[in-house]
Amino acid sequence: MVMGVEQQRRKPYLVLAPFVAVALLASACGGGDGAAGGGAGGGAGKEAPIRATLNAAGATFPNAFYEVAIAGYKQVQPGVTVNYAATGSGTGRQRLQDGVVDFAGSDGLVAAADVPKYKGEFVYIPTVAAPITVSYNLSGVSDLTLDADTIAKVFSRQIKTWNDPAITALNPGKNLPATAITVAHRSDGSGTTENFTKYLVAAAPNSWSLKSGSTVEWPADTQAGNGNQGVAQIVKSTAGGVGYVDLSDAKASGLQFAKVRNRSGNAVLPTVEAASAALAGVTINDDLSYNPLNADGADAYPITAPTWILVYKNQTDQAKGAAIKSFLRYVLGDAQKQAKAVDYASLPSGLQQKALAKVDSIVVPA
Amino acid sequence: MCIGCGLLVLVILALIAVTMTRKAWPALSHDGLRFFTSQRWAPNVEAFGSLAFVYGTLVTAVIALALAVPVSVGIALYLSDLAPRRLRGPVGSLVDLLAAVPSVVYGLWGVIVLAPWLSGVYDRISDVTSPIPILSTLFAGPSKGRGLFTAGIILALMITPIVTSITKEVFDTVPRAQKEAAYALGATRWEMIRAAIFPHSRAGMVGAVMLGLGRAMGETIAAALVIGSSPQITANLFRSGDSMAAVIANQFGEAGGLHASALIALGVELFALTIIVNVIARAIVGRRLRRA
Numbered sequence: 001m002v003m004g005v006e007q008q009r010r011k012p013y014l015v016l017a018p019f020v021a022v023a024l025l026a027s028a029c030g031g032g033d034g035a036a037g038g039g040a041g042g043g044a045g046k047e048a049p050i051r052a053t054l055n056a057a058g059a060t061f062p063n064a065f066y067e068v069a070i071a072g073y074k075q076v077q078p079g080v081t082v083n084y085a086a087t088g089s090g091t092g093r094q095r096l097q098d099g100v101v102d103f104a105g106s107d108g109l110v111a112a113a114d115v116p117k118y119k120g121e122f123v124y125i126p127t128v129a130a131p132i133t134v135s136y137n138l139s140g141v142s143d144l145t146l147d148a149d150t151i152a153k154v155f156s157r158q159i160k161t162w163n164d165p166a167i168t169a170l171n172p173g174k175n176l177p178a179t180a181i182t183v184a185h186r187s188d189g190s191g192t193t194e195n196f197t198k199y200l201v202a203a204a205p206n207s208w209s210l211k212s213g214s215t216v217e218w219p220a221d222t223q224a225g226n227g228n229q230g231v232a233q234i235v236k237s238t239a240g241g242v243g244y245v246d247l248s249d250a251k252a253s254g255l256q257f258a259k260v261r262n263r264s265g266n267a268v269l270p271t272v273e274a275a276s277a278a279l280a281g282v283t284i285n286d287d288l289s290y291n292p293l294n295a296d297g298a299d300a301y302p303i304t305a306p307t308w309i310l311v312y313k314n315q316t317d318q319a320k321g322a323a324i325k326s327f328l329r330y331v332l333g334d335a336q337k338q339a340k341a342v343d344y345a346s347l348p349s350g351l352q353q354k355a356l357a358k359v360d361s362i363v364v365p366a
Numbered sequence: 367m368c369i370g371c372g373l374l375v376l377v378i379l380a381l382i383a384v385t386m387t388r389k390a391w392p393a394l395s396h397d398g399l400r401f402f403t404s405q406r407w408a409p410n411v412e413a414f415g416s417l418a419f420v421y422g423t424l425v426t427a428v429i430a431l432a433l434a435v436p437v438s439v440g441i442a443l444y445l446s447d448l449a450p451r452r453l454r455g456p457v458g459s460l461v462d463l464l465a466a467v468p469s470v471v472y473g474l475w476g477v478i479v480l481a482p483w484l485s486g487v488y489d490r491i492s493d494v495t496s497p498i499p500i501l502s503t504l505f506a507g508p509s510k511g512r513g514l515f516t517a518g519i520i521l522a523l524m525i526t527p528i529v530t531s532i533t534k535e536v537f538d539t540v541p542r543a544q545k546e547a548a549y550a551l552g553a554t555r556w557e558m559i560r561a562a563i564f565p566h567s568r569a570g571m572v573g574a575v576m577l578g579l580g581r582a583m584g585e586t587i588a589a590a591l592v593i594g595s596s597p598q599i600t601a602n603l604f605r606s607g608d609s610m611a612a613v614i615a616n617q618f619g620e621a622g623g624l625h626a627s628a629l630i631a632l633g634v635e636l637f638a639l640t641i642i643v644n645v646i647a648r649a650i651v652g653r654r655l656r657r658a
Contacts, residue, residue, distance in 0.1 A: 088619025189620030213410020
């Protein structure tokens with residue numbers, strides 16, 4: 001703006017110079033990473049190098065784990081680009097139905113009525129599981145214990161204060177204040193809500209009448225937050241707040257978790273180990289669907305949510321099919337070791353072997 | 367060439383309406399007229415009623431207009447007639463800057479800063495209005511800050527720049543001769559504004575308000591974050607509600623089958639509602655202009 005108009009007319013390219021410089025620097029940095037990755041991949045992988053781009057969409061619940069897995073997989077197969085869009089389980093399944101994505105992440109199973117809408121037979125590949133915490137904000141009260149009936153009554157507003165007899169009965173010796181309970185739930189449709197409400201339907205059928213689903217009819221005097229972080233933020237900023245938040249977001253917000261009484265009567269904290277204990281005792285169906293909610297097991301955390309990858313059994317593209325199988329084997333293999341660091345429970349070895357066998361059953365054209 | 371472009375816009379609008387109605391048909395045939403008359407929105411039991419969302423959309427839009435239009439007209443009057451010439455450029459640019467802020471930033475600011483602060487303000491207002499009959503129903507407490515009124519405030523902030531800039535342009539077109547004539551007849555400044563500026567600008571002001579209303583009714587992310595997401599029809603403006611655009615944004619990601627179809631039907635209803643409101647407003651203004 002200091003230069004006169006004539007000067008501007010004579011040297012317009014000077015304005016572009018900084019942008020060109022930035023573009024050159026960016027491409028140089030990008031190129032450098034690729035070269036390093038290629039070197040590592042070529043040496044370590046036992047598989048032949050594959051070149052493909054995989055597009056996927058689905059649940060937000062396992063997104064943190066998939067990001068780690070995709071970054072790690074890039075070192076193994078640098079020629080494969082995996083794009084996972086965390087749009088939500090429903091959108092992911094819809095996109096797989098329409099053939100827009102190569103695989104979908106879903107926290108829930110496909111309804112029987114929707115199965116014919118898919119372009120062919122698909123398989124469920126379980127990947128990880130994680131606990132859903134019941135986080136609360138009550139100063140001076142740590143180690144709160146709740147059970148399914150109490151949780152159901154709190155979230156359906158039958159219990160409105162923290163010193164209600166039902167809660168004090170579960171926490172003998174603790175001084176619970178008369179603070180009003182502020183319930184926080186999800187404003188957006190969510191697989192976390194679906195698994196949390198499924199747990200309440202299974203474990204507290206007499207106290208929970210709102211049924212289950214990605215959205216339920218929460219009572220009007222509750223607070224809604226957008227995403228797990230939104231619910232965590234409401235609990236964090238409201239004295240007497242309580243909400244259901246997945247483990248990694250609850251830890252990131254520094255929330256206190258309640259211990260939940262499982263089927264065996266033990267009060268268990270939501271840890272990765274307790275989630276693994278829940279997975280250990282479940283019945284696994286032939287299609288690898290299973291239900292770890294309200295699981296048996298002395299150390300099991302009862303609100304453990306599963307998640308799967310859905311993929312078509314008969315692949316039509318050779319490179320993509322090979323890439324999908326290779327990526328899924330990585331997710332079920334080396335990536336499982338990284339699950340705990342991002343607060344997910346890796347699959348028990350029995351389920352892991354069955355999942356790998358399911359991946360092998362995917363048919364790729366020669 | 368021009369006829370072609372005009373027709374193209376109409377064709378695109380018609381195609382949008384037709385394709386969306388087709389996708390919405392499973393939900394509309396499942397629920398029938400109950401879709402438009404029922405308050406109950408329960409996707410997990412496949413009960414879809416849109417009345418609560420229509421209420422939320424209209425109420426937040428009306429609150430936004432009630433807050434924004436007087437302020438915008440005031441700013442536009444100031445910028446076109448009252449401000450010293452040096453200030454007109456900078457102040458006008460500052461108001462336009464409000465339009466440049468992305469709506470998600472408004473929503474985040476609303477959730478993190480405004481709503482918690484407003485919670486205390488609402489409690490004090492409800493204490494004051496509790497003895498007054500109608501106001502006590504409209505402004506009852508206690509409130510956590512997220513609700514219809516907060517959404518209305520955020521929307522008012524978002525539509526102010528649009529209404530202001532269009533209104534200011536319209537006020538600038540008032541011929542100086544008319545303003546001078548008013549002064550010559552002995553009018554005070556306010557009488558001049560009423561006699562010379564407003565009658566000349568009526569149609570333009572209505573157009574500006576219509577644009578603002580359209581934006582307020584369709585605003586998605588900002589409303590979704592602060593409106594409270596609790597579909598209910600309530601006279602208490604401080605309570606949570608929900609709007610059509612907000613619920614579509616919130617629930618579409620996880621929706622499948624009938625639920626997704628019902629959300630698309632809500633989109634069609636919002637489309638139709640915006641057109642109906644526009645037609646009614648133009649009819650009212652048209653009648654007033656003809657009478658004047």
